[in-house]
Amino acid sequence: MSRTVCKWIVIVAALLAPVASFAQVSCTREGLQAAADLYIAAQTMGDPSGLPLASSAYYAENMEKVDIKTGVIQKPMKIDFHRSLIDSSTCQSFTEVIVTDTSHPYVLGTRLRVNHDKIVEIESMVTQQGDWLFNADNYMKWSPNEDWGPIPAAQRDTRDTLVAAANAYLDAFLEKKLDLVPWGYPCNRTEGGLRTGKGAPDDSCTVGVPAGVNIVARRYVVDEVTGAVVAFCTFGVGGLPDTHLFRVEKGKLRFVHTLTHVPAGYQIRLSNGRTVGANGQPAGGQPGNSTPNNAPPANAPPVQKQ
Numbered sequence: 001m002s003r004t005v006c007k008w009i010v011i012v013a014a015l016l017a018p019v020a021s022f023a024q025v026s027c028t029r030e031g032l033q034a035a036a037d038l039y040i041a042a043q044t045m046g047d048p049s050g051l052p053l054a055s056s057a058y059y060a061e062n063m064e065k066v067d068i069k070t071g072v073i074q075k076p077m078k079i080d081f082h083r084s085l086i087d088s089s090t091c092q093s094f095t096e097v098i099v100t101d102t103s104h105p106y107v108l109g110t111r112l113r114v115n116h117d118k119i120v121e122i123e124s125m126v127t128q129q130g131d132w133l134f135n136a137d138n139y140m141k142w143s144p145n146e147d148w149g150p151i152p153a154a155q156r157d158t159r160d161t162l163v164a165a166a167n168a169y170l171d172a173f174l175e176k177k178l179d180l181v182p183w184g185y186p187c188n189r190t191e192g193g194l195r196t197g198k199g200a201p202d203d204s205c206t207v208g209v210p211a212g213v214n215i216v217a218r219r220y221v222v223d224e225v226t227g228a229v230v231a232f233c234t235f236g237v238g239g240l241p242d243t244h245l246f247r248v249e250k251g252k253l254r255f256v257h258t259l260t261h262v263p264a265g266y267q268i269r270l271s272n273g274r275t276v277g278a279n280g281q282p283a284g285g286q287p288g289n290s291t292p293n294n295a296p297p298a299n300a301p302p303v304q305k306q
Contacts, residue, residue, distance in 0.1 A: 025052050025117050027091035029225075035112050035119055036084040036093045043097065043108075046076030054118040061126045062261040063234070063241040072126050077106065081144045085223035085230060085245075089159065091115060094221040094230045096245065096257065098140050104128065105136035107193075109243045109259050111221055111232065123232070125243045125259045127192065132240075132260035132278050135193025142190050146255050148247055151227045157251055159222050162229040165248045169205075169256070170218065170231060176211035184252030191258045205256050215242075235260070 024034035035052075042048045048068060059068040068074075077099045085094040090113075097108040106128050113121035127134055151157075157165075168181045186203035189196040197203030216239070219232045230245040240260055247255035262278040 025114055025119065027088060027114055029086050029088050031117075032086045032088060032091070032093045032112075032114060033084065035114055036086070036095050039093075039095060039110060039112060039119075039122070040079065040082055040097070043073055043077055043110075044079055046074050048073050052118050054115065054120040057119060058121045058123075060121075060123045062124075063232070068122070072106075072108070072124060073122070075104075077101065080140055083143075083148055085221050085226065085228045087221045087223055089222070092221045094245075096143065098136055098143060100136045100140050105134075107134070107136050107139050107259060109230065109245070111230075125232070125241060125261065127259045127261060130264065130278055131192065131262050132258075133192030133194045134279070138193035138195065139190060142188070142195055143257065146188075146247070148226055148228060148255070150225050151249065155250065156224050157227055157248055159224055161251055162222050162224065162227065162246075162248050163220055165251065165253060166220065166229045166231050166244065166246050167218070169246065169253065170215040170233065170244065172209050173213035173215055174211070176209060178206055178209060181206075182248075182252050184249060184254045187253050187255065189256040189258070191256075192260060205253055240266075 081098040099106040109125040111123045187205035217234045242260045245257040
């Protein structure tokens with residue numbers, strides 16, 4: 001074979017490689033995983049040009065539409081850990097991303113939706129310093145060591161069971177009817193970076209559930225294979241952007257991860273009446289250990305949070 005022919009084979013192969021990658025994206029488990037993998041590559045490089053985006057793709061951060069050209073996805077990141085949920089019933093994926101880079105740590109929760117082999121929606125919950133209880137190092141300490149692996153087929157919960165478990169947990173914040181929540185033991189909640197459990201068999205996620213918080217605008221991504229479901233939601237009408245990620249085993253809650261964006265200037269009002277910052281630190285005191293209600297300063301209506 002001549003050198004010229006070999007050269008053209010290499011060139012053609014290089015040109016076809018992106019097309020082959022794009023063709024993998026589809027509304028199947030494999031196709032959605034391919035989309036999630038492409039997203040991780042794009043976020044790592046800070047370059048979304050390799051994504052098979054629809055011409056009118058929607059991009060949002062913390063539940064607000066953002067120009068993708070100025071979004072966090074344009075920022076290169078050294079990703080320390082990620083895991084994805086795959087929902088082929090609704091053509092969606094959700095990826096938890098942890099970045100512990102000391103220059104700018106992040107914990108992201110990114111939802112993709114695929115339609116006709118294109119990514120048509122990218123929605124990220126972007127948490128960083130200044131968001132509720134943010135601590136990427138703690139997130140990295142806990143999340144990778146938890147078992148979110150595939151559940152044997154005969155033991156998997158149905159989609160309805162997973163969504164019902166998530167709804168029961170979120171509903172408990174309104175009237176504090178804890179008896180309706182399918183609590184599992186042990187259960188551990190990682191909230192921004194704060195861990196509720198201590199590694200004991202009786203660890204519980206019942207810690208710090210207040211009353212009077214209406215969690216609204218819930219949207220779900222559900223993965224029956226891993227017993228996982230994530231809710232994009234808002235604490236109170238006009239409240240704080242949030243995601244709640246759940247691992248459910250045999251109908252019972254085992255892990256809960258929460259990410260909550262706190263806009264600049266907001267203060268957190270604890271259930272005992274004290275006011276703290278987004279890091280849980282009251283002025284001149286120790287970190288609060290009560291479940292908070294978020295409220296903006298001045299005389300604006302209160303925005304409540306867990």
